[in-house]
Amino acid sequence: MSAEAHDHDHGHDHEHEHHHKDTFITKYIFSIDHKMIAKQYLITGIIMGIIGIAMSLLFRMQLAWPEESFKIFNVLLGDKFAPDGVMANDIYLALVTIHGTIMVFFVLTAGLSGTFSNLLIPLQIGARDMASGFMNMISYWLFFLSAVIMLSSLFVEAGPASAGWTIYPPLSALPQAIPGSGAGMTLWLVSMAIFIASSLMGSLNYIVTVINLRTKGMSMTRLPLTIWTFFVTAIIGVISFPVLLSAALLLIFDRSFGTSFFLSDIYIAGEVLHYQGGSPVLFEHLFWFLGHPEVYIVILPAMGLVSEIMATNARKPIFGYRAMIMSVLAIAFLSTIVWGHHMFISGMNPFLGSVFTFTTLLIAIPSAVKAFNWITTLWKGNLQFNPAMLFSIGMVSTFITGGLTGIILGDSTLDINVHDTYFVIAHFHLVMGISALYGMFAGIYHWFPKMYGRMLNKNLGYIHFWITAVCAYGVFFPMHFIGLAGLPRRYYTNTNFPLFDDLQNVNVLITTFALVGGAFQLVFLYNFFSSIFYGKKATQNPWKSTTLEWTTPVEHIHGNWPGEIPHVYRWPYDYSNPNHDVDFVPQNVPMKEGEEVLHH
Amino acid sequence: MTSLLVIIVVVLLAVALWQLTKIFDLTQVGASSDDSQVASDNDNNIQGYIMFGFLAFIYIFTIYGLLKWGNLALHTPASEHGLLVDNLMNITWVLIFTVQVITQGLLYWFSFKNRGHKDRKALFFADSNKLEAIWSIIPSVVLACLILYGLYAWNNIMFVDKDEDVVEIELYAQQFKWTARYAGQDNVLGKANVRLIEGINTLGVDMSDPNAQDDIVVTELHIPKGKKVHFKMRSQDVLHSAYFPHFRAQMNCVPGMVTEFAFVPTYTTSEYRELPFMVEKVAHINKLRAEKSIDLVAKGGTALDPYTFDYLLLCNKICGASHYNMQMKVVVDTPEDYKKWLSEKxxxxxxxxxxxxxxxxxxxxxxxxxxxxxxxxxxxxxxxxxxxxxxxxxx
Structure with a gap:
């Protein structure tokens, strides 16, 4: 790697002049430039996001008005799955499954981490590009391929995978159990296997780049928190994603080659199957060994983005920089030993449940440190309410609201009665769904000028944030009550239970908020796509930020800096430093004579 | 209803579009590159006030929610250990609400208070070991207490004393119904395996096992009040989850293994029906059902039956297309009624x-x-x- 770094340092100044020869294909499609790859990830992520959110609106309508028929169901789902505009029960489960898969993996993992790790790692550490540009390109195209396969599963005759995004066998293994477990499930598994390969290539690249390609003076304790979170996220990904791959492979064996890793003693559709000795609980362990770290893979980059944006817009150093790093590391470590809290009532030994309760509740401590540090960062700041800042504050808000109910779900005793109810849905959508989405939006608003050289419209940004903020609480706050009433998740309708009749009005309210919130994402889409072409031209450092990416020219060039790569002399959070007259001192500004470091 | 919704959405979209065009016009004026899209002092001021408004929204919405929907949550637990669970739940809720009110208050208050102005300079405040120690240690202590209480409760609930006098019942799950098997006179369940399923022996009970001779298979679950009921759960096809919300009890049913859960019911069905909160809840549900019936009848359908409360066993793990309708009625009898009911089987x-x-x-x-x-x-x-x-x- 060092050879490559060497090459980057000295070779690139000449290189970018030759790059005018870029053809359309090498520039926009098979690009090895990290900035272009970041944009590719972002656009793919946004498209997947539109599909994922649209699906959720469809099944929310089904839940609110289970007896109505909607023409749009028929138009979108076809005669087989929505005859006369009435949604069929198996397609409901398919929508829920694919919504979860798309949002967790394709939007909030690849779309969020893929975009910003690629964009910011080289720019913020002072590197010409990723350690391996070629591997980076392969990583994106494998992601693209997996997205295409996942979407193609929507058009399979029997319908896409519908065993829930957690694909617990035997349901996911047996087409007799649910139609979606036929070809739809095969495509799901193939898509995810490719996705994991893509994710691993990306992660390895991020780790190597951060370790090897930092510019002179950029010690680990001068890295912006964004880089720290991307770095740690990549490590968690490398540790846990292969385990999901093994689970997927074993499931493929069980499905196609008759092995019994996860299946045993099954009688279905009038016959006994040959499987013996396997255990579905084993699958649950393997799945959640990734599945739980996965939520941190989703939320940590959002935390990094928010930390960075908050410091910049508060014109204040992030409070407790080292504590923030320590808490990221603590969260990352703990995240790999808490997976069992998804399995308190799976039939595993209750003693194990005790252990996982203990480790799970420990995570609250570093999380609390982060939340309080963010709040303190706002204290006595000079807050610039750019749209990115609004989304960052919103993220802290939903992270706290959603995180607090984790104290209930992480406690095995309390989990017994709220497990798999809407309470869980409310919890994780707030704490990792909405929060990560806010982090992603914050990142887009903040780094759009870096990506496209133009500004997003701020007023549309304000409208987008406030409507989204109200609707997000409107959707997920009432959902806690439905869960506390004992309504199980993944029910196509609750009309078969008069016991739950009094929840119907709440369901209607939730869906109304969801539809309005969903519709207003169009404001964002309009703003995003029109600003790419018609937005105000950006200045070099519009947010007056200290980090290195704002020292590059607005126009993208290969190798990022036209001349020498800047050296770094200070930490990334010298905002309102009393030793200086200006309220921000970029990292590449040398220390004044006799200037003291004012932080730990 | 649908049309109303569509109209609302259309109107809101129209408003958004109008805003859009207006803004678009404004952006056409002036130089091609400037800071017009960076928040100005005016923006900071307006957004700061909205921040404050949003804090009010969160508080009001929370209070409204608690008043309006608080009574939807499961009420009085119908099992002995349920009291322990609910007690821990209430303690946790007090903690959660306290922290939520304080932190959200600080977050949005600071946002409002410190809204930017070009004459302001932020305070350079990079770290404070004292503060960070405070908010590491306080959560640690509070969580330690919660963990200890939680583990105490968990161990009480989950470990069944083998010598205890319990009623043995097998819960058998399949797509999409529940069946129960009682151990009979000897209180020992006969062996079973899905490979033995044949004819009306749908549970695959091993009829050569002497313990199986007096086993009783039923599709409505009756359990005696005041006695510990020990459920052993099996599934014949996919994962299911036996969920008894009113008893604060849940356990997955896993093909290939036997899982277990035990609880002591504390209210008979008729006693639970007469609890004041339940009378009120049922009256409310029946009011809603009556309203819906009027609509249904007007459309030529049949009216809904009035609802009376029954304990239910639900399936709470996605198990297939009809997962949403996998349920079994649970009846808690007095021990005498229970004996009588069982003897008739x-x-x-x-x-x-x-x-x-x-x-x-x-x-x-x-x-x-x-x-x-x-x-x-x-x-x-x-x-x-x-x-x-x-x-x-x-x-």
Missing amino acids: TTLAQDIKAAAAAEKPAEGAAPTDTTAKVIDTVKTVVDTVKAAVAKVAMK
Whole structure:
């Protein structure tokens, strides 16, 4: 790697002049430039996001008005799955499954981490590009391929995978159990296997780049928190994603080659199957060994983005920089030993449940440190309410609201009665769904000028944030009550239970908020796509930020800096430093004579 | 309703578009590159006030939610350990609400208070070991208490004392129904395996096992008040989850293994129905059902039956297309009623014998379906009477 770094340092100044020869294909499609790859990830992520959110609106309508028929169901789902505009029960489960898969993996993992790790790692550490540009390109195209396969599963005759995004066998293994477990499930598994390969290539690249390609003076304790979170996220990904791959492979064996890793003693559709000795609980362990770290893979980059944006817009150093790093590391470590809290009532030994309760509740401590540090960062700041800042504050808000109910779900005793109810849905959508989405939006608003050289419209940004903020609480706050009433998740309708009749009005309210919130994402889409072409031209450092990416020219060039790569002399959070007259001192500004470091 | 919604969405979109065009016009003026899209002092001021407004929204919405929807949450637990669970739950809620109110308050208050202005300079405040120690140690102590209480409760609930006098019941899950098997006189469940499923022995009970001879299979679950009921759960096809919300009890049913959960019911069904909160809840539900019935009848449908409360066993793990309708009625009887109910049931062994007897003439005479059914019914009735007589005689 060092050879490559060497090459980057000295070779690139000449290189970018030759790059005018870029053809359309090498520039926009098979690009090895990290900035272009970041944009590719972002656009793919946004498209997947539109599909994922649209699906959720469809099944929310089904839940609110289970007896109505909607023409749009028929138009979108076809005669087989929505005859006369009435949604069929198996397609409901398919929508829920694919919504979860798309949002967790394709939007909030690849779309969020893929975009910003690629964009910011080289720019913020002072590197010409990723350690391996070629591997980076392969990583994106494998992601693209997996997205295409996942979407193609929507058009399979029997319908896409519908065993829930957690694909617990035997349901996911047996087409007799649910139609979606036929070809739809095969495509799901193939898509995810490719996705994991893509994710691993990306992660390895991020780790190597951060370790090897930092510019002179950029010690680990001068890295912006964004880089720290991307770095740690990549490590968690490398540790846990292969385990999901093994689970997927074993499931493929069980499905196609008759092995019994996860299946045993099954009688279905009038016959006994040959499987013996396997255990579905084993699958649950393997799945959640990734599945739980996965939520941190989703939320940590959002935390990094928010930390960075908050410091910049508060014109204040992030409070407790080292504590923030320590808490990221603590969260990352703990995240790999808490997976069992998804399995308190799976039939595993209750003693194990005790252990996982203990480790799970420990995570609250570093999380609390982060939340309080963010709040303190706002204290006595000079807050610039750019749209990115609004989304960052919103993220802290939903992270706290959603995180607090984790104290209930992480406690095995309390989990017994709220497990798999809407309470869980409310919890994780707030704490990792909405929060990560806010982090992603914050990142887009903040780094759009870096990506496209133009500004997003701020007023549309304000409208987008406030409507989204109200609707997000409107959707997920009432959902806690439905869960506390004992309504199980993944029910196509609750009309078969008069016991739950009094929840119907709440369901209607939730869906109304969801539809309005969903519709207003169009404001964002309009703003995003029109600003790419018609937005105000950006200045070099519009947010007056200290980090290195704002020292590059607005126009993208290969190798990022036209001349020498800047050296770094200070930490990334010298905002309102009393030793200086200006309220921000970029990292590449040398220390004044006799200037003291004012932080730990 | 739908049309109303569509109209609302359309109107809101129109407003958004109007805003859009207006803004678009504004952006056409001025130089091609400037800071017009960076928040100005005016923006900071407006957004700061909205921040404050949003804090009010969160508080008001929370209070509104608690008042309006608070009574939807499950009320009085119907099991002994449920009190322990709910007690821990209430403590946790107090903690959560306290932290939520304080942190959200600080977050949005600071946002409002410190809204930017070009004459301001932020305070350079990079770290403070004292502050960070405070908010590491306080959560640690509070969580330690919660963990200890939680583990105490968990161990009480989950570990069943083998010597205890318990009622053994097997819960059997399949797509998409529940079946229960009672252990009978010997209080020991006979062995079972799905490979033994045959005819009416739908649970695959090993009929050669002496313990299986007195097992009783039913589709409505009755349990006695005040006695510990020990459920052993099996599934024949996919994962299911036996969820008894009112008893604060849940356990997955896993093919290939037996899982367990035990609890002591503390209210009979009729007692629970008469609890004031339940009377109110049922009245409310029936009001809603009556309103809905008016609509239904107007459309030419039939009116909904009025609702009376029953305990339910639900499936709470996605198990297939009809997952949403996998339920079983649960009845908590007084111990006397329970005994009486159980004594009226025939054993599985008797059922199998009856079915075999019913089949024999069917083979020879090849009667029509209806006659076979009639014979079946007669046989069952005869067997039931025989069984009852035998039981009385035994006593």
